[in-house]
Amino acid sequence: MLPPGFVWGASTAAYQVEGAAHLEGRRDSIWDVFCRVPGAVVDEHDGEVATDSYFRYAEDVAAARALNLGAYRFSASWARVRPDGGPVNRAGVDYYSRLVDALLEAGIAPWLTLYHWDLPQAIEEQGGWAERSTAYRFVDYAATLHDALGDRVRVWTTLNEPWCSAFLGYGNGQHAPGRRDARAAMAAVHHLLLAHGLATTELRRQDATATLAISLNLDVADPADPADPGDVDAARRIDGQWNRLFLDPLFRGEYPADVLAQTAHLGLTDHVRDGDLAAIAAPFDVLGVNYYHGQAVSHRPPPTPLHGLPSLARPVTSPLPAPEGIHRVPRGLPQTAMGWEVQPEGLTRLLLRLQEEYTGPAGVAMAVTETGAAYDDVVGPDGRVDDPERRAFLAAHVGAVQDAVASGADVRGFFVWSLLDNFEWAWGYSRRFGLVHVDYATQQRTLKTSGEWFAQVAAQGGLPWEERS
Numbered sequence: 001m002l003p004p005g006f007v008w009g010a011s012t013a014a015y016q017v018e019g020a021a022h023l024e025g026r027r028d029s030i031w032d033v034f035c036r037v038p039g040a041v042v043d044e045h046d047g048e049v050a051t052d053s054y055f056r057y058a059e060d061v062a063a064a065r066a067l068n069l070g071a072y073r074f075s076a077s078w079a080r081v082r083p084d085g086g087p088v089n090r091a092g093v094d095y096y097s098r099l100v101d102a103l104l105e106a107g108i109a110p111w112l113t114l115y116h117w118d119l120p121q122a123i124e125e126q127g128g129w130a131e132r133s134t135a136y137r138f139v140d141y142a143a144t145l146h147d148a149l150g151d152r153v154r155v156w157t158t159l160n161e162p163w164c165s166a167f168l169g170y171g172n173g174q175h176a177p178g179r180r181d182a183r184a185a186m187a188a189v190h191h192l193l194l195a196h197g198l199a200t201t202e203l204r205r206q207d208a209t210a211t212l213a214i215s216l217n218l219d220v221a222d223p224a225d226p227a228d229p230g231d232v233d234a235a236r237r238i239d240g241q242w243n244r245l246f247l248d249p250l251f252r253g254e255y256p257a258d259v260l261a262q263t264a265h266l267g268l269t270d271h272v273r274d275g276d277l278a279a280i281a282a283p284f285d286v287l288g289v290n291y292y293h294g295q296a297v298s299h300r301p302p303p304t305p306l307h308g309l310p311s312l313a314r315p316v317t318s319p320l321p322a323p324e325g326i327h328r329v330p331r332g333l334p335q336t337a338m339g340w341e342v343q344p345e346g347l348t349r350l351l352l353r354l355q356e357e358y359t360g361p362a363g364v365a366m367a368v369t370e371t372g373a374a375y376d377d378v379v380g381p382d383g384r385v386d387d388p389e390r391r392a393f394l395a396a397h398v399g400a401v402q403d404a405v406a407s408g409a410d411v412r413g414f415f416v417w418s419l420l421d422n423f424e425w426a427w428g429y430s431r432r433f434g435l436v437h438v439d440y441a442t443q444q445r446t447l448k449t450s451g452e453w454f455a456q457v458a459a460q461g462g463l464p465w466e467e468r469s
């Protein structure tokens with residue numbers, strides 16, 4: 001069992017659930033525009049309605065309650081709160097205020113993320129994250145929301161997965177704004193981190209007792225052949241471009257020298273001004289860890305394709321800024337419907353490594369702010385989804401966290417991605433991650449059997465050792 005006080009939660013993000021994309025003052029975000037690009041999103045889906053949570057948030061809160069959640073992690077839409085990045089849209093702020101009140105009334109702590117990928121399109125048109133001014137505008141936006149909600153929201157996360165914003169958004173174009181420009185992606189890395197650091201300092205100035213956080217998608221890449229120095233080196237390079245590129249500036253105030261050397265031609269350091277690295281390293285309280293899969297890498301191209309899943313309409317290349325000689329190698333591990341290899345023990349290793357090298361020395365706690373799995377859910381004759389694979393996935397990952405805690409990792413929470421099925425970015429509605437099933441025709445929410453199981457885990461504060469898989 002985990003220590004009392006450990007938080008059991010579930011996560012969503014604004015564009016994936018809210019809908020009401022052009023109602024009550026909200027304006028285009030980069031995702032609204034990206035969804036209109038032919039072939040960008042499977043079946044031309046978009047977040048116009050999503051799970052209609054702008055209007056059905058009370059049902060979401062009821063679902064969170066049925067799951068016995070202690071916290072609900074959601075994000076706010078910048079394009080709703082400061083449409084076009086400009087003046088405040090009262091109706092938008094009021095929506096988050098109603099959601100927060102409903103959560104508090106249900107005894108559920110709101111964990112608010114300020115940015116989960118939906119930049120106002122107007123700011124993108126001025127250069128987006130490739131532009132330094134976006135970082136300053138983010139601080140204004142953060143202050144706006146804190147003014148309105150700071151009395152009730154006690155956990156504030158600046159960014160969700162800046163790696164994805166930079167490298168999928170500006171690098172390989174798999175995500176909005178769909179740019180394919182490695183130099184812009186490296187500029188985005190710096191400006192996202194700067195935005196985080198400046199907003200963290202501003203939130204701390206306004207609020208001495210808030211819990212401040214950032215969530216990163218961290219990768220556990222293993223050499224395909226640990227005896228092959230080329231494979232070991234490929235694993236080191238992917239660790240640099242995925243993990244250390246963000247962890248080192250956040251915790252040590254410096255970019256990793258090996259990554260800067262490999263990407264020197266992409267000009268990251270051209271954007272770094274005096275004082276930036278100190279600003280990025282502003283102290284914060286919780287590192288959010290988002291973990292979905294492991295991978296093995298080799299310097300040799302694999303003989304067979306990684307997986308046989310239908311691919312996205314627009315072919316995507318590696319998101320890495322220096323991908324040369326880094327190839328993913330299938331290991332025959334079970335895969336989810338995303339084609340991601342299920343590797344729970346990687347989460348244990350990741351948490352212990354973070355504790356040892358980054359969070360422990362800095363006195364920062366951790367929370368698993370996302371883990372979860374897409375599977376091909378089938379609605380049974382009783383109208384319910386029985387999803388033993390998702391349950392097994394989650395049990396294994398809860399167990400992995402318990403192992404890490406038993407070995408000394410300071411992990412304070414476990415959030416499932418996701419509370420409910422929703423708009424899965426480039427995959428549209430074709431991939432389902434929810435503990436709660438959504439019938440998109442009627443917007444009816446129904447607990448899956450994995451949800452019933454998770455409600456017990458949350459109620460009893462963990463997985464009894466005998467139930468571990």
Ligand code: GBH
Nearest residue numbers: 013160161164217290292340370417424433
């Ligand atoms: C999270 O990111 C997001 O925060 C959330 O919004 C999203 O719905 C959820 O995951 C499920 O996708 O090299 O093509 O095999 C996931 C982070 C980073 C996980 C890239 C998959 C490798 C993809 N992702 N990673 S690939």
